[in-house]
Amino acid sequence: MLNAAPAETRPPDPRADLTASLGLYASVARGAFRRYSTYRAATLAGTVTNTVFGCILAYTFVALWRARPDLGGYDLDQAVTFIWVCQALMPTTAIFGGGFENDVQTRFRSGDIAVDLYRPVDFQGWWLASDLGRAGYHLLVRGGAPLLAGSLLFHFRLPERPLTWLVFLLSVLLAEVVSFGLRFLVALTGFWLHDSDGVRSVTLVVAMFLSGMLLPLTLFPGWLGELARVLPWAALAQVPADLFLEHATGPAVLGPLGLQLGWAAALIGAGRGVQALATRKVVVQGG
Amino acid sequence: MALIELRDVRRTFTVRARAGRFSRTKREVRAVDGLSFDVEAGECVGYIGPNGAGKSTTIKMLTGILVPSSGRLRVAGVDPARERVALARRIGVVFGQRTTLWWDLPLRDSFELARRIYRIPDHRYRENLDRCVELLDLGELLDTPVRQLSLGQRMRGDLAAALLHDPRVLYLDEPTIGLDVVSKGKVREFLREVNRDRGTTVLLTTHDLTDIEQLCDRVMVIDHGRVVYDGGLDGLHATGRSERTLVVDLAEARPPIEVAGARVVKVEGPRQWLAFPSRQSAAPIVSAVAERYPLVDLSVREPAIEDVIARMYAEVAIG
Amino acid sequence: MADPGLVPAPSGPGSARTGFARTGPGWAGVRSGVARARWAARSWWLCAAMWTRSTMSYRASFAMMLAANLVIAFLDFAVIILMFRHTDTLGGWNLPELGFLYGTSGFALGMANLLIGSVDALGERIRTGTLDVMLIRPAPALAQLCAERFSLRRIGRPVQAAAVLAWSLAALDVRWTWDRVLLVPVLLLCGTAIFGAIWVGFACLQFWWGEAEELQNSFTYGGGLMLQYPPTVFAKDLVLGVVFGVPLAFVNWLPALRVLGRPDPLGLPTAFQYASPVAAALCVAVAGFAWRAGLRAYRGTGS
Missing domain, CATH: 3.40.50.300 (P-loop containing nucleotide triphosphate hydrolases)
Incomplete structure (x- = not known):
């Protein structure tokens, strides 16, 4: 740089601004990653639980697919693999809870949440970064274990093409963003409702059912199945699992990925809107 | 019991x-x-x-x-x-x-x-x-x-x-x-x-x-x-070896005065602060000052308990 | 020595009681045991009532959530109905029979969760100091802990399970002999006790292992899920594990074999199908032991 002018006279450089805030979010995400990596006992306990649930569901699927081979477009091995991929996705996308919303809940209880809305850092961006950091850790540690257990205990179908892994990872990232978008909306209900725990427990059951984690959405009948396959929850498990099973390959992967991307964008946008409403409410009522 | x-x-x-x-x-x-x-x-x-x-x-x-x-x-x-x-x-x-x-x-x-x-x-x-x-x-x-x-x-x-x-x-x-x-x-x-x-x-x-x-x-x-x-x-x-303070207003500004059993800790114009152990009575010091310097006013300040305890913690930490 | 003062303090009946009085065997011991249990139940009731009143101060929110929970709970059974759109039997059992398993498992799990499920946050209660506050009250800490954050909202689950069970009982093709009729309420009661004991027992791990909260989900919610499906679906070792290890099989599998007149895939003696009360008593004893051991470790009593 040849420019020797004092810093304060330099015109603001938008690119430097962007780099700085990206750097900040990256460090928030790294911090969350490191924080979750210190909860060793919790990680182990959660991994055991995922494996147990995976086993139970896998046995029921084996029974169902023995009775009806090739049900829903899956053969027996694919159906079992579907279960284990879902168990790997469950902690990563925090469908069953355990994501950033616990921290937000704590801040609601302490009343710090109103202050958070006024930080110079964007509220949604901060929590998204933090949740991505957590998801990264959970994918690496808690995602791997169920896949390993599943491949040891049952017949397991691994992707045949190497590229599928890349597509799958991208899909998991989008699934996590969609999941964040949904949980962010639920968390913000705390500004209006006393019992946001209740909302969470309801949305949790809905998410489990409509994500396909308990039963693939291709087994849902008629209009219910068609509807469920395009709702945001499908993006959480059904879509990534199908990509892992190579139900779509080549350019055809763009369809499911596009669905995920669309919901991710829509939900983040909706989250911003609700955040603005919450900010206004805090201004009017003083928190 | x-x-x-x-x-x-x-x-x-x-x-x-x-x-x-x-x-x-x-x-x-x-x-x-x-x-x-x-x-x-x-x-x-x-x-x-x-x-x-x-x-x-x-x-x-x-x-x-x-x-x-x-x-x-x-x-x-x-x-x-x-x-x-x-x-x-x-x-x-x-x-x-x-x-x-x-x-x-x-x-x-x-x-x-x-x-x-x-x-x-x-x-x-x-x-x-x-x-x-x-x-x-x-x-x-x-x-x-x-x-x-x-x-x-x-x-x-x-x-x-x-x-x-x-x-x-x-x-x-x-x-x-x-x-x-x-x-x-x-x-x-x-x-x-x-x-x-x-x-x-x-x-x-x-x-x-x-x-x-x-x-x-x-x-x-x-x-x-x-x-x-x-x-x-x-x-x-007493235990905390705390000090009380005698504040004297002299008739005129002076360099720190000398009195047995006390030491000057602060001087501000004609006013001087003398610290002495809490156990001691203030009377002999007051009379010693009055004998040698013209006095306008005086007061005795008790030590703040915070200081006493802070000193006590410090001593324990060292000992 | 008497306390002086404006209002002299009396020595009421309460102040003379000793909570940990060791009483010998015989009637006195039994009577003090019964008195302690009654006091524990009453303490639980008092605290749960306070929490209920707390949630009732947000009446609209509560009513909405209760309704939503009730409706949503049926989504859970919808999975099984959807499975049966594609098959007539699962592991050789038909839909009303699965409904029986689902209803009994869901009811026992739901009731246990409603009554004492809050115990699973023990680690958090320790971290925030709430447990200490409970320990300085003259009421059993376990009773207070189980009632902490009690929410009637959780009744949605057992109600829904009971509805499924009622439908199943009507749809089942069973010859109702007196032992079968009697087994149903007995298994619901014992199942609730078994799940409750599992909740308490595994929560106690958090005395040593504060973050292990999620582990017990394997046995509570995981167990509840497993018991919705017939034992014939699972590997024999797994079924053996829930008979002789963590005795979940006594919640509904074994008695259901008798009620529904199905052969035992393990070929165990018939007595096992009536043994739920024994299993429940054992579980409760083990959980009680775990609680005492955990509390001793927390308070630092010897080692």
Whole structure:
């Protein structure tokens, strides 16, 4: 740089601004990653639980697919693999809870949440970064274990093409963003409702059912199945699992990925809107 | 027999720290290291010390939550660790930083629960409640949900809840923390009343030494799990090697004057500050100054208890 | 020594009680045991009532959530109905029979969760100091802990399970002998006790292992899920594990074999199908032991 002018006279450089805030979010995400990596006992306990649930569901699927081979477009091995991929996705996308919303809940209880809305850092961006950091850790540690257990205990179908892994990872990232978008909306209900725990427990059951984690959405009948396959929850498990099973390959992967991307964008946008409403409410009522 | 009796009470904790990626080290920490003291019925004792000195460990042992590693402990005639539930009926506990009241319910409901849990006879409950309501000015607050109370109002509620079952001992952990001056005053006034009129023994920990000055006739200073001082407030000054200050206004500005037994610590125009040990009488110094210099005015300042205790902690840390 | 003062303190009946009084065997021991249990139940009731009143101060929110929970709970059974759109039997059992398993498992799990499920946050109660506050009250800490954050909202689950069970009982093709009729309420009661004991027992791990909260989900919610499906679906070792290890099989599998007149895939003696009360008593004893051991470790009583 040849420019020797004092810093304060330099015109603001938008690119430097962007780099700085990206750097900040990256460090928030790294911090969350490191924080979750210190909860060793919790990680182990959660991994055991995922494996147990995976086993139970896998046995029921084996029974169902023995009775009806090739049900829903899956053969027996694919159906079992579907279960284990879902168990790997469950902690990563925090469908069953355990994501950033616990921290937000704590801040609601302490009343710090109103202050958070006024930080110079964007509220949604901060929590998204933090949740991505957590998801990264959970994918690496808690995602791997169920896949390993599943491949040891049952017949397991691994992707045949190497590229599928890349597509799958991208899909998991989008699934996590969609999941964040949904949980962010639920968390913000705390500004209006006393019992946001209740909302969470309801949305949790809905998410489990409509994500396909308990039963693939291709087994849902008629209009219910068609509807469920395009709702945001499908993006959480059904879509990534199908990509892992190579139900779509080549350019055809763009369809499911596009669905995920669309919901991710829509939900983040909706989250911003609700955040603005919450900010206004805090201004009017003083928190 | 004393109401509270400790003989060589020790309590160690095993702390596990991560040493490397996979290894962990165990370390024994002595939170309380050989405490012995008695508190007689009706006393009001200040129990102070820096953070981590072992104050809350002591309180937890005195309430029966924690069991001592060794030593003998008696409160109101029972061994707290073995008869925790029996003891619970004879003690009251107030945590300044944590309310035991029910957040979403009117204050009255929390008192009602205490009545049932402590099985307080109806007439006692009514008498005690009336008295607390009167002394603590709770009348208007009884039907207000606790979440709508201010910190000071909530603390008054907590105090009442801890006293409804006629406890013989009241433990207070930082009862005035975070309160404004007026609320602090009300709380202290009430505690004095409870201690003096009802004869309830009070043991309080605090960081606000005004609490001690206004309430306690006896102070225990604890550091590193040991009692480093036990006695009256005035004795604390002596032990702490505290200094009083003689402030003299001379007729004119002078360089620091020389007086045996005192030293000048500050000069400001004609006014000079002379420090001398608290144990000594001020009279000989005053007359020594008056003999040699023309005096306009003088006053003696007592040492601030904060300074005394700060000095005491520092000495313990060095020794 | 008497306390002086304006209002002299009496020595009420309460102040003379000793909570940990060791009483010898015989009638006195039994009577003090019964008195302790009654006091524990009453303490639980008092605290749960306070929490209920707390939630009732947000009445609209509560009513909405209760309704939503009730409706949503049926989504859970919808999975099984959807499975049966594609098959007539699962592991050789038909839909009403699965409904029986689902209803009994869901009811036992739901009731246990409603009554004492809050115990699973023990680690958090320790971290925030709430447990200490419970320990300075003259009421059993376990009873207070189980009632902490009690929410009637959780009744949605057992109600829904009971509805499924009622439908199943009507749809089942079973010859109702007196032992079968009697087994149904007995298994619901014992199942609730078994799940409750599992909740308490595994929560106690958090005395040593504060973050292990999620582990118990394997046995509570995981167990509940497993028991919705017939034992014939699972590997034999797994079924053996829930008979002789964590005795979940006594919640509904074994008694259901008798009620529904199905052969035992393990070929165990018939007595096992009536043994739920024994299993429940064992579980409760073990959980009680775990609680005492955990509390001792927390308070630091010897080692």
